[in-house]
Amino acid sequence: MRMSATEEYGLRCLLVLARQGTEGQMSVSDIAEAEGISVPYASKLLAIMRQAGLVTAVRGRKGGFRIRREPSEINLLEVITKLGGPLLDPDHCAKRTGQLEQCIHTDNCSVHDILGSLAGKIAGFLAGTTLNDLIEKERLMVLPRVGSDQSDAKQIQG
Amino acid sequence: MRMSATEEYGLRCLLVLARQGTEGQMSVSDIAEAEGISVPYASKLLAIMRQAGLVTAVRGRKGGFRIRREPSEINLLEVITKLGGPLLDPDHCAKRTGQLEQCIHTDNCSVHDILGSLAGKIAGFLAGTTLNDLIEKERLMVLPRVGSDQSDAKQIQG
DNA sequence: ATAATACTTTACATTTTTGTAAGGTATTTG
DNA sequence: CAAATACCTTACAAAAATGTAAAGTATTAT
Numbered sequence: 001m002r003m004s005a006t007e008e009y010g011l012r013c014l015l016v017l018a019r020q021g022t023e024g025q026m027s028v029s030d031i032a033e034a035e036g037i038s039v040p041y042a043s044k045l046l047a048i049m050r051q052a053g054l055v056t057a058v059r060g061r062k063g064g065f066r067i068r069r070e071p072s073e074i075n076l077l078e079v080i081t082k083l084g085g086p087l088l089d090p091d092h093c094a095k096r097t098g099q100l101e102q103c104i105h106t107d108n109c110s111v112h113d114i115l116g117s118l119a120g121k122i123a124g125f126l127a128g129t130t131l132n133d134l135i136e137k138e139r140l141m142v143l144p145r146v147g148s149d150q151s152d153a154k155q156i157q158g
Numbered sequence: 159m160r161m162s163a164t165e166e167y168g169l170r171c172l173l174v175l176a177r178q179g180t181e182g183q184m185s186v187s188d189i190a191e192a193e194g195i196s197v198p199y200a201s202k203l204l205a206i207m208r209q210a211g212l213v214t215a216v217r218g219r220k221g222g223f224r225i226r227r228e229p230s231e232i233n234l235l236e237v238i239t240k241l242g243g244p245l246l247d248p249d250h251c252a253k254r255t256g257q258l259e260q261c262i263h264t265d266n267c268s269v270h271d272i273l274g275s276l277a278g279k280i281a282g283f284l285a286g287t288t289l290n291d292l293i294e295k296e297r298l299m300v301l302p303r304v305g306s307d308q309s310d311a312k313q314i315q316g
Numbered sequence: 317a318t319a320a321t322a323c324t325t326t327a328c329a330t331t332t333t334t335g336t337a338a339g340g341t342a343t344t345t346g
Numbered sequence: 347c348a349a350a351t352a353c354c355t356t357a358c359a360a361a362a363a364t365g366t367a368a369a370g371t372a373t374t375a376t
Contacts, residue, residue, distance in 0.1 A: 001238055001245055001280065003159055003273060005334060008254055012269060027352065036256035040336055047354070060343020061351045076272070080159055087159055096166055098194035108300050110292040111170060114234070115161060121283050122159065125276055134268040142266050163364060185322065198366055205324070218373020219321045317376100324371070331364070341354070346347100 003080075009037055010045040010083040011076070017055060018071035018131040025064040045083070052082035071131035077123050079131070088119040161238075167195055168203040168241040169234070175213060176229035176289040183222040203241070210240035229289035235281050237289070246277040 016034045020026060026034075032042035046065055049055045054074065055065050067074075081087065089095065093112060097103045105111065174192045178184060184192075190200035204223055207213045212232065213223045225232075239245065247253065251270060255261045263269065 001159075001161055001165060001242055002247060005254070007159060008269065009256070012263075015269070029352085034262070036258035036262040038257055038336070040338095041256075041334085043353075044335080050353095057353060058343090059341080059353050062344060063342085063352045065353090084159055089160060096163070098167070098199075099196055100194035104192070104194040105170075108296055110295040110299065111166065111173070113295060113299070114287060114292060118280065118283055121279060122276065125279050129272060134272060137268040137271060138266055141268065141271070187322085196366070198368095199364085201323075202365080208323095215323060216373090217321095217323045217371080220374060221322045221372085223323085319374100319376085321374080322372085325369090327367085327369105329364100329366070332362080334359100334361070336359070337357085339355090339357105342352085344351080345349090 004084050006045065006048075007080050007084040009035065009041070010049060011079050013037075013042055013045050014049060014054060014067065014074075014079060015131060015134060017065055017067040018074070019135055020066070022067055022070060025058065025066045027064040031065065048083060049079075054079065054082060071135060074131045075127045076129045076131075076134075077126035080126055086119075087122055088115055162242050164203065164206075165238050165242040167193065167199070168207060169237050171195075171200055171203050172207060172212060172225065172232075172237060173289060173292060175223055175225040176232070177293055178224070180225055180228060183216065183224045185222040189223065206241060207237075212237065212240060229293060232289045233285045234287045234289075234292075235284035238284055244277075245280055246273055 012035050013031050016031050017024070017026060028043045028046060029039050031046070032039045035042065046055060046057070050057050050065070054068060056068050057063070057065055092115070093103045093106070093109070103109070170193050171189050174189050175182070175184060186201045186204060187197050189204070190197045193200065204213060204215070208215050208223070212226060214226050215221070215223055250273070251261045251264070251267070261267070
């Protein structure tokens, strides 16, 4: 019940691009360096996000990646599910069958039911947080109360 | 961001015992059969839960497993974390460092921050559901409106 | 006592996930 | 047009999770 490596590193790479805005652009090697991961790994994660429509790739000498939409318009649910698949595997019941052909709890599965409810809760939370929220939060963490008091600063979650 | 196999099958085995109550008892082979998994696998999962104090093992010829507390007194957070570890890995930041010695976002990690919030939400949800809730829900699924109308039956979650 | 039953432990095989490597394709600059 | 740069794709290696096997220990019934 944890965030996978793909999901986390993918999100982190996307955040690097989000900080540049939709007009900005960065090469894979710069992104990899920014996150402390290898270039091939960053490359792989960005390829997934490109195919998912989250980022655009520009090839050639002045190439690089850029984020496709405003960070305030991209929520975490979209990012996480595009990197790691849906929160509740669509053929969950076909996979968790143990040694049997079919799961023993076909018409009677409170576990599956509760997983659905849980997935809904998680989805709601993730959908309510955008990349921009994360970036804003970062700023507050780096610069705790610069200048005047910032107690009125936007709170990400309660 | 999904429930692991260990967590799910472990929970399912525990539910089998929960249905018997604290006085009941079942052998590993019966539990394995009830869930459609192999005996050695069920054995392994039950051993984890025994060490975690969720079940008691009785050895010898009339041996078996029994649940240690009332199903209404065991919530899913406890079960899931004892099977799969804490929702947010305590040394998360020490592991997701990419190729670096230390994570690049040490003092500045909005991702970690949001993971903490998310883990809290998930924990709250899981803590609010007991094994008994799941069993009750099952009954309603097997016997939809037996006898008179049951629209006033207990709802597990909204 | 002894055999049968059932939990216990350790080791290992398999599968999935994670991360790396290498060769290919496209674009820009001189 | 050629060389440099940067993305793209496929295949593969390493690590972790999943599931199996086998030999050991404890208890009960005969």
